[in-house]
Amino acid sequence: METREKEVLKVSAINNGTVLDHIPSEQLFRVIDILRLNHSQNSITFGMNLDSKTLGSKAIIKISDRFFEDDEINRIALIAPNASMNIIRNFEVIEKRVLSIPETITGIARCMNPVCVTNHQEIETKFKTVEKDGNIELRCHYCEKTTELKDLKIISSNR
């Protein structure tokens, strides 16, 4: 109970919009980057290093008056697979969605292969997500090499 109250104090409630919860704290800024929230005009509040039973430390983002399509929000599933999305209308959660990892990933991540053509020419990257031993890997559409999630580099939206 105590943790919930603290959270409420730290991150104020929103009237209408989207709440992204259970983001690992260390991924907060990558999530902001992938969703291009740094270019957003909406009012946004976020908190990080909040206590979480499952993650140890989590981050939360609240975006007013903004709603996401599935394929838009699923892009963050790569780095925050346990994140949840709550849709808020009139201060109430009207829908809770879990994320799923999309089959293809376009233009978010870099290929880790230094001699991949996408690292030398202006080409939008494209990957297939494949499961290997319970982990997700990205198989490059071009060089056919796999990038593990731990090596994942996000292409900054500030370009």
Next chain:
Amino acid sequence: MAKSLISIHDFSKEEILHILEVAREFEQNKSQTFLSDKVIACIFFEPSTRTRLSFETASNRLGARVIGFPDAGNTSVRKGESLKDTIKMVSNYADLIVMRHPLEGSARYASEVASVPVINAGDGANQHPTQTLLDLYSIRETQGTLDNLTINMVGDLKYGRTVHSLLQAMSHFSPSYIFTAPEELKLPEEYKTFLQQNHIPYTETLDLNEYLQSTDILYMTRVQQERFTNPMEYEKVKNIYRLDAAMLKGVRDNLKVLHPLPRLTEIANDVDETPHAYYFKQAENGVYVRMAIIAYLLGKR
């Protein structure tokens, strides 16, 4: 998007068998000039004389005219032109593009940008599908079949892309594999997993002599210095296998020695005189197979 050949996986089993049939037709009748109204671009962003000559011979035997460049040296690429712009320009001139490029994935990208078919003549260490098809052709010509053969792959099984492509392409035809390699150059786990999933039996050995008697195809490879970051590692394994004529005593009559060439020390010259040597004929086969691929992609076979 025009049908291209970028990776051996782009062709189904039926398409592979079709290409091999057409290649045999061209071997029996070497000059068929039905592409005399076509222009084929052979653009090589890194030099490979062997592969380029094979493609140019194939194009010429089909009657097509060839344009292109043998390396990126004096081209607009050197002046910083993007791959996309080069491909766009060349596809306006030519009916088909043969491309070799040092960057992995460059051929797939070119096929997406081009308005004409693209044949990958090697994209870095990634794919070289025409080599795989000529290997398959050579195997079938020497054994009379592709089915149920024992293929013994020798040498650099870790970095050798021809080995990886061939073992995947042959998996359509229920083979058994023997992998002869030193510890440092063993076949990567991902390919062993692939074989297990497809229920294809394989054995591994360090000793080239161990399974020679039960081999149908002895596929020798060169240990490529450029793949090694540590020169000491290369020195340790560069001369590890050397096949000579004496070692081939008592092997199966149908055993043929294949090698993608050029060879270094892994096949002694005295093997050339045995009935088991096939590597020079294998290189010649490359012309017929490339003729078949060109004709197929242009919708003429």
